[in-house]
Amino acid sequence: MRDWRYHVGENRDTLLAFAVFLIMFGIYTGNHPAGFTANVVTTAANKGVILALVAMAQTAVVLTAGIDLSVGMIFLLANCLASWIVVGSPGMTALGLLGVLLVGLLCGAINGLVVIFGRLQPIVTTIATGAVYFGLALFLRPVPGGDVNSELADSLTGQLPGGIPASLVVLFLIILTIWLPFRRSEIGRAVYAVGSSEAAAYMSGVPVRKAKFVAYCLSGLFAAMGGLFLTFFTYSGEASAANGGAYTLYSIAAVVLGGISLFGGKGSVIGAVFGALMFRTIGDLLFVFDLEPLWQPLFQGVVLLLAVSLGSLRLFQIRNRLDLFG
Numbered sequence: 650m651r652d653w654r655y656h657v658g659e660n661r662d663t664l665l666a667f668a669v670f671l672i673m674f675g676i677y678t679g680n681h682p683a684g685f686t687a688n689v690v691t692t693a694a695n696k697g698v699i700l701a702l703v704a705m706a707q708t709a710v711v712l713t714a715g716i717d718l719s720v721g722m723i724f725l726l727a728n729c730l731a732s733w734i735v736v737g738s739p740g741m742t743a744l745g746l747l748g749v750l751l752v753g754l755l756c757g758a759i760n761g762l763v764v765i766f767g768r769l770q771p772i773v774t775t776i777a778t779g780a781v782y783f784g785l786a787l788f789l790r791p792v793p794g795g796d797v798n799s800e801l802a803d804s805l806t807g808q809l810p811g812g813i814p815a816s817l818v819v820l821f822l823i824i825l826t827i828w829l830p831f832r833r834s835e836i837g838r839a840v841y842a843v844g845s846s847e848a849a850a851y852m853s854g855v856p857v858r859k860a861k862f863v864a865y866c867l868s869g870l871f872a873a874m875g876g877l878f879l880t881f882f883t884y885s886g887e888a889s890a891a892n893g894g895a896y897t898l899y900s901i902a903a904v905v906l907g908g909i910s911l912f913g914g915k916g917s918v919i920g921a922v923f924g925a926l927m928f929r930t931i932g933d934l935l936f937v938f939d940l941e942p943l944w945q946p947l948f949q950g951v952v953l954l955l956a957v958s959l960g961s962l963r964l965f966q967i968r969n970r971l972d973l974f975g
Contacts, residue, residue, distance in 0.1 A: 662916070663907065670923050673931070677930055681937050687812030690812070691812075695878070695882050697929040698817065701820060701921070701925040702875035703900045704899075704924060704925040705922065707903070708904055709867040710771065711911060712909070712915075714913025715861075722782040723753055725888055726789075727753050727874075729795070731746075731877050731880040731886065732795025753872055755869070760774060789888070796884060797881060805878070824919065828918050836856070843857050844914030875896075
């Protein structure tokens with residue numbers, strides 16, 4: 650009984666995000682002209698998975714008490730690169746997929762190395778590197794265009810037997826094969842320790858540098874996966890600074906809505922996934938209730954502001970508690 654209560658308490662924010670998402674999605678499908686159908690669910694899932702992967706990228710860095718403002722640009726770079734190389738025969742397509750993921754991993758590694766050895770603040774570092782990654786994306790796609798292996802794209806953004814969205818299954822497999830083993834590994838526990846208190850982690854013999862480096866590499870990898878899904882969804886690549894910036898901001902909102910502390914050391918990518926799905930559903934609700942298009946960005950901006958403010962409020966509460974015992 651105590652174990653059950655402990656696990657519920659530990660995952661309270663994630664469970665809350667899941668419950669709110671279910672309520673919002675129920676309202677959305679209940680008011681959608683087509684109702685709760687496989688096509689409606691699949692379309693919503695495809696859009697949600699793209700943001701969920703970028704939110705997972707942001708989470709990896711936030712857990713170390715950092716923030717990555719380059720995730721949106723890595724996402725764009727992967728999208729533009731995929732529109733060039735994820736084409737052709739199955740063998741060439743597989744090599745293209747591997748190439749895109751390796752580029753994302755490399756971008757994350759560069760971020761980590763600059764933060765660790767350059768001793769710069771993550772927010773400053775990732776603004777600078779994000780500009781570089783956007784420049785590379787713009788070099789690859791000065792104008793929107795390109796292509797992708799249509800058979801692979803259709804299989805990953807379509808439906809499995811029973812009307813189950815394939816993208817949700819892929820997202821589940823990514824969490825199962827990458828995040829959960831990482832979370833339970835020694836280096837995964839080190840990431841949480843660094844986010845909770847870097848000084849205490851260092852004094853306890855935790856490999857602080859290695860933990861940060863792996864977190865940034867994981868961030869780049871997840872962002873590249875998001876870029877791949879955008880390519881599968883749109884069949885093209887586009888170096889849009891507005892799009893990259895929006896996904897970066899939305900990823901932060903999803904992290905906060907998913908119950909992840911901006912102070913580091915608390916939360917899970919699973920919460921970020923539900924936070925991302927929740928944030929996407931907000932846009933869908935605005936659509937089904939026929940809100941004026943000019944008001945939609947304003948409403949989403951208010952939600953974003955409230956989400957970040959909520960995260961900041963949690964930080965102040967933690968600091969006040971520390972002050973009480975200081």
